[in-house]
Amino acid sequence: MSHVSMTVNGKQMSGDAEGRTLLSQFLRETLGLTGTHVGCDTSQCGACVVHVDGVAVKSCTMLAMEADGADISTIEGQAAEDGTLNALQQAFQDHHGLQCGFCTPGMIMSAADLLKNNPTPTEAEVRHHLEGNICRCTGYHNIVKAIMAASGQDVSSIAAE
């Protein structure tokens, strides 16, 4: 066991981790931040995407010890203090970009990373960026539409959500 400390959503947090403890597991079980989800064990599904020092990372691909001292951002830190959803979260609600909600935290964190680096992506760029995020409910239509809308692009010509 090692003691691991990190900044999570602006707060200093710490706990004990085995050498094999994944960051996803540490966030969920040690820090109690269950918004980050685990949908697979081969780093394919993307439900566990968080930001580590500003970069989108599948938190199941990283050991908790590797994140010692890092600045982590998770789904729990995306809304404002008073609970107001950020623009990307709000676009997902406005355009019905989620159904069961399980892939949603990873989708939001992954899409936020895209929009940070490419503020007005094309539809093809959005779809390509989501290659590592699997959704089984939506057929992706409204997820892509929500991300396009969050980027400020006109989505009114796309079939209704």
Added chain:
Amino acid sequence: MPKDHGIGASPKRREDVRFLSGTGNYTDDINVNGQAYVHFLRSDVAHGRIKTINTDAASAMPGVLKIFTGADFEGVGGIPCGWQVTDRHGEPMQEPAHPVLAQGKVRYVGDQIAAVVAETVEQARDAAEAIEVDLEELPAVVDMKAALADGATKVHDDLTSNLCYDWGFVEENKPAVDAAFEAAAHVTTLELRNNRLVANPMEPRVAIGDFNRGTGDSTLYTTSQNPHVIRLLMGAFVLGIPEHKLRVVAPDVGGGFGTKIFHYAEEAFCTFAAKALNRAVKWTSTRSEAFISDAHGRDHVTKIELALDADNNFTAIRTDTHANMGAYLSTFAPSVPTWLHGTLMAGNYKTPLIYVNVKAVFTNTVPVDAYRGAGRPEATYQLERVIDKAARELGVDPIALRRQNFITEFPYATPVAVEYDTGDYHGTMDALEKIADFSGFEARRKDSEARGKLRGLGVNCYIEACGIAPSNLVGQLGARAGLYESATVRVNATGGLVVMTGSHSHGQGHETSFPQVIAEMIGIDESMVEIEHGDTDKAPMGMGTYGSRSLAVGGSAMVRATEKIIAKTKKIAAHLLEAAEADIELKDGTFSVAGTDKSVAWGDVTLAAYVPHNYPLEDIEPGLEETAFYDPANFTYPSGAYACEVEVDPETGKVTIEAFSAADDFGNVVNPMIVDGQVHGGIGQGIGQALLENAAYDENGQLLSASYMDYAMPRASDVPYYNVDHSSQTPCTHNPLGVKGCGEAGAIGSPPAVVNAVVDALQSGGHKVDHVDMPVSPSRVWAAMNA
């Protein structure tokens, strides 16, 4: 002007806020004080006899509380099957025992041999590796036809063969059907496989068993689409716990698609072990475990024949299907290839004679059961593929051939025992023609050809039977449960309502759509209505959510309970207004006396029910809570017409979906936004089945596609935006909302459209290809082109 309130409006989903901010409450997010963890040691061979299991070394490892094997479950019931099919000779199906932990034999890769309960999941996993299993490997039965051959190895030694049942439907019609084929002007025959799929809801299954020695109460938290059904099946048949001592909670559930309907051994194990150890016991499936323990879907091998007369009227259909049951009968498995499949073989067409034969087969594979659509996709796929093939053989337009044979008068009794109450198949085809821009197709094809690609257009129709189902009917058909739904509507003193429904939302948005119905009925804001579901301690009873039944059956129960509430509040209002009950009207949340300006607000009436100072106590009780059970009179019959455009790269065989259009008739629509989303998701899964997904076994029974590295889930870049339309609406005639259900349509209607389009593309390139099996992978398309 779209409505902003009540039925037909699209308010934003209230459940989204918690899901978008990481504050949902999924089963794995729940931790019970003092919980231990279980890891299941699963068979890595498909078929074997267990000689000995030595747990001595493993039991001594750090943190291990107890290791359970089949011996610990000898006095415990097996996992029950909820449907008994009777074969064509009047005999019941063969029904093998299904132990919680393997007894003597393992029968598929993934079968549970032992369960290690330890202080941490890592300790449980480490100890499982130290269990010594002496196992005599036996030949595996994987191919269904080989499983039925003389001398085939038996999956279950105590059964007479690997044949679960040989079902004929309708058996008495067979001679007439055969005669119609003799007399036919043209017969089209097609052999195909409906590929085996893994449902893959993004949330893996989880079970937490808990036991309170002080009260003797057991609690199971589980990822279920129907917690009351689990309570009944597990309590009554497996563990012998009466309902009043067992609570089953299915909180936020991350998708189901059928595979979370069933009662699984892991649920029974955790509940059993919690009592045995006096510790809560938690199991969280990994995705790799899910591939070899969640019930799979589809896996039919079919020969279908269509007979036509000289005027291209359909005169008869004959189908012969082998349906894979896997190694054990999952909860509803026997019903899927029979009553959910054979009864749909008429499709949208007035074919007078139909005979369906289904042989259900045991193999050394994961049990197979309902997956989104369940039997109806298998019926639709074969029917719509054979019609397309017939049109090509006859040189007629596939849409015209369909239109010529459409059922146009309702109600319509099919030759496969169901009665469609309403529909407008020309209407949905007209809607499709508008949104899919058929007239522009030739220009798009030329454009594709100019880029060296082949372009194809595939069209098909579908019908499904939803709102499952009338209990007396399904009882006759072998169901061991009723299929009603219940709702309790509790009105609080200040006028807010809580609806406790037996339906379960695992992505469908009931928390948003159900209040729209109440808001419409009473004339209040949706925010005054809260939906509670997923807890057997709350709703009185529930058959759960599957088969597109939530609004049609669960919603109807809610309507009936609300009608009782309204009737009672009108009595109270009549008393308060000193008027006759018959003169009381309820509109916009206000009770008024017809023809006067006397009125009383909803909230004043509900307050009177709980503060009954001025109240007709001699006539009615205080309080305001009503329960209704609704048992449907018939199935509902949504229908639609779908179109897919594909491009095929002749160099590689790769298929890309260029456009997909869906015109559905769901009857009345409560929340168009949610309905569109359901169709989108179904189409995504249907495209996945058609192009990408395949649960492939090798001849030894090893699942080759057992992770997301190998099983091709559809990604965002595999699909386009979809054009969806539900403007064609023929309301259901027998439920109070006139709704039909929309959850499965997309998955039922889309696979044949994709394959029809691929065949069209290949034929446009001069390739004599009349079928490619799903998934229509580049290698299969390339092989078909180069055969």
